[in-house]
Amino acid sequence: MFEKVLLKNMDHPESHTIGAYEAAGGYKALATVLKKYTPDEVIKQVKASNLRGRGGAGFPTGLKWSFVPKDSAKIPYLCCNADEGEPGTFKDRALMEKDPHMMIEGMIIAAYAIGAKIAYIYIRGEYELCINRVEKAIKDATEKEYLGADILKSGFALEVYVHRGAGAYICGEETALLESIEGRRAQPKLKPPFPAISGLYDCPTVINNVETFACLPHIFERGVDWFCSIGPEGSPGPKLFCLSGQINKPGLYEAPMGITMREMIEEYGGGACSGQVKAVIPGGVSAPMFPVSDLDIKLDFESLAAAGSMLGSAGVIVLDDSACVVNTITRITEFFNHESCGKCTPCREGLDWCAKILRRLESGDGKLEDLDQLEALCSTIFGNSFCALGVGASWALQAALKHFRAEFVQHIEEKGCPFH
Amino acid sequence: MELSKKLIEQIQLVAENYPNRRSAIMPALYLAQNRYDCLHGEVLKGIANVLEIPEIWVFELATFYTMYNTEPMGKYHIQLCTNIPCQLRKADILKRFLEDRLHIKTGETTLDGKFTLSTVECIGSCDKAPALMINQDYHEHLDENRVGEILDQLNE
Numbered sequence: 016m017f018e019k020v021l022l023k024n025m026d027h028p029e030s031h032t033i034g035a036y037e038a039a040g041g042y043k044a045l046a047t048v049l050k051k052y053t054p055d056e057v058i059k060q061v062k063a064s065n066l067r068g069r070g071g072a073g074f075p076t077g078l079k080w081s082f083v084p085k086d087s088a089k090i091p092y093l094c095c096n097a098d099e100g101e102p103g104t105f106k107d108r109a110l111m112e113k114d115p116h117m118m119i120e121g122m123i124i125a126a127y128a129i130g131a132k133i134a135y136i137y138i139r140g141e142y143e144l145c146i147n148r149v150e151k152a153i154k155d156a157t158e159k160e161y162l163g164a165d166i167l168k169s170g171f172a173l174e175v176y177v178h179r180g181a182g183a184y185i186c187g188e189e190t191a192l193l194e195s196i197e198g199r200r201a202q203p204k205l206k207p208p209f210p211a212i213s214g215l216y217d218c219p220t221v222i223n224n225v226e227t228f229a230c231l232p233h234i235f236e237r238g239v240d241w242f243c244s245i246g247p248e249g250s251p252g253p254k255l256f257c258l259s260g261q262i263n264k265p266g267l268y269e270a271p272m273g274i275t276m277r278e279m280i281e282e283y284g285g286g287a288c289s290g291q292v293k294a295v296i297p298g299g300v301s302a303p304m305f306p307v308s309d310l311d312i313k314l315d316f317e318s319l320a321a322a323g324s325m326l327g328s329a330g331v332i333v334l335d336d337s338a339c340v341v342n343t344i345t346r347i348t349e350f351f352n353h354e355s356c357g358k359c360t361p362c363r364e365g366l367d368w369c370a371k372i373l374r375r376l377e378s379g380d381g382k383l384e385d386l387d388q389l390e391a392l393c394s395t396i397f398g399n400s401f402c403a404l405g406v407g408a409s410w411a412l413q414a415a416l417k418h419f420r421a422e423f424v425q426h427i428e429e430k431g432c433p434f435h
Numbered sequence: 436m437e438l439s440k441k442l443i444e445q446i447q448l449v450a451e452n453y454p455n456r457r458s459a460i461m462p463a464l465y466l467a468q469n470r471y472d473c474l475h476g477e478v479l480k481g482i483a484n485v486l487e488i489p490e491i492w493v494f495e496l497a498t499f500y501t502m503y504n505t506e507p508m509g510k511y512h513i514q515l516c517t518n519i520p521c522q523l524r525k526a527d528i529l530k531r532f533l534e535d536r537l538h539i540k541t542g543e544t545t546l547d548g549k550f551t552l553s554t555v556e557c558i559g560s561c562d563k564a565p566a567l568m569i570n571q572d573y574h575e576h577l578d579e580n581r582v583g584e585i586l587d588q589l590n591e
């Protein structure tokens with residue numbers, strides 16, 4: 016079986032403690048980085064590793080860091096996106112509860128590379144155990160001089176603070192996250208300027224996901240070549256997958272990207288509960304769903320993009336043949352409607368309208384024209400939303416309409432849900 | 436309203452984590468929420484006074500973010516996840532069960548002020564669905580029996 020990297024310490028009962036982390040070789044990569052490499056060399060190696068962000072968009076991490084201006088009078092900030100709100104996703108929770116130092120070590124390496132002196136970890140408010148464990152980890156790491164005014168006697172200084180979210184999915188969007196730290200309502204901001212140029216408190220800012228940071232120590236401990244040898248060329252490195260829904264063995268699994276949805280569901284998840292898969296959502300509910308005929312599509316950034324969906328947060332949600340797709344997409348649309356920040360009209364009004372039509376269809380009062388209306392609404396929202404929330408919501412709905420039109424028609428003709 | 440001395444000190448301490456005081460509003464709201472039963476207007480004004488910022492800045496955050504309670508809540512706030520992974524694992528049955536057992540609808544508080552029932556979006560327990568939170572505590576792998584037991588314990 017594939018060697019675990021990100022989950023390697025998880026079975027240790029004290030894996031969240033600094034003692035266990037050090038005993039497993041933790042913080043050695045940081046020492047190597049500070050001794051051997053200049054910040055530019057760190058960025059170069061992360062670029063060479065082709066590490067791509069694990070938060071949703073898959074943007075190359077080294078490239079993002081390289082956008083931070085070198086000659087700016089303003090000191091850059093580093094932020095960790097631990098808002099994990101994408102339904103079907105629980106990997107960052109596990110990393111912070113069970114192995115917070117792996118993420119923190121990665122953050123220190125990143126801060127060194129971009130020249131940040133202060134970092135914030137934005138953790139969603141519900142994750143109280145994560146918050147407690149990460150705060151304790153920061154304290155312990157500071158005592159051992161992995162954080163603080165003179166890290167491992169290198170002269171490099173970094174302070175890390177936790178900022179606790181308060182129940183708004185949109186805070187996961189990076190510009191909304193920065194607004195939230197600044198003490199404003201979390202509404203996305205226009206890009207450009209991108210945060211790397213002007214972000215938190217108008218200073219250059221890098222934002223990465225928890226899992227992205229957790230990958231970094233391994234790159235410097237075991238080398239770029241080793242990292243690139245895992246998974247396909249365009250999607251290298253260890254990856255966490257969150258398996259949930261109507262599946263026999265839901266759970267958090269580590270696997271190289273490039274395995275197929277079928278392998279993930281059968282070999283890791285023990286198959287669908289009823290024995291028959293109906294649909295799979297590959298990357299959290301923003302990612303367009305696939306019908307069972309597409310199960311051989313590979314779970315990596317490029318393959319999923321080519322197939323009209325995305326790896327997103329790698330939350331793989333399985334629907335078996337007892338599930339109603341109309342009911343599922345209604346609930347998904349209601350979720351996005353509820354979480355819409357209200358800034359722009361297509362998302363705020365359009366999703367509300369979609370949800371109303373979908374509820375009508377699900378309850379058996381729908382008409383065939385409703386399907387055309389939904390298509391029209393989706394294309395308006397898709398092309399005109401200010402941020403990716405509206406885009407993702409309409410994209411997910413379009414896929415359900417495309418792959419499962421017959422099921423919508425069945426609801427209309429039978430004047431009710433055939434699954435209830 | 437004058438906030439308690441201890442709370443003022445806590446707010447001033449957390450404000451040091453940020454280069455400006457506006458950033459301290461969210462942590463201050465959490466600190467105040469722990470101290471008072473809910474974040475009513477006088478508490479929000481008190482926070483604005485301590486941080487020396489306009490009141491509206493505090494009010495707009497207290498109402499934008501759902502985890503700040505501007506209305507009194509039951510002693511136990513039951514937050515049932517009804518998002519897709521939990522829904523596929525029959526969270527709707529638990530919703531009806533909770534409403535029947537507590538004799539309230541979702542969004543309401545029992546007459547004795549003991550329980551408030553809410554439905555919430557994904558809480559990150561998808562592999563242990565269906566799941567709910569009571570105040571800050573997670574309860575996972577649930578069915579009607581288990582939820583019944585939890586309610587019995589809280590009722591003792």
Ligand SMILES: Cc1cc2nc3c(=O)[nH]c(=O)nc-3n(C[C@H](O)[C@H](O)[C@H](O)COP(=O)(O)O)c2cc1C
Pocket residue numbers: 067068069070071072073074076096097098099100101184185186187188189190222223224225227402403404
């Ligand atoms: C609506 C919305 C929600 C998002 N939620 C999250 C989230 O919970 N966690 C996360 O890391 N990224 C989330 N993202 C992506 C972030 O904007 C950003 O791309 C990411 O944090 C960058 O980190 P990475 O490059 O390491 O992936 C979200 C994006 C959008 C549009």
Ligand code: SF4
Pocket residue numbers: 185202203354355356357358359360362363400401402403404405406
């Ligand atoms: S698309 Fe939705 S969430 Fe994004 S800015 Fe517009 S209203 Fe807000």
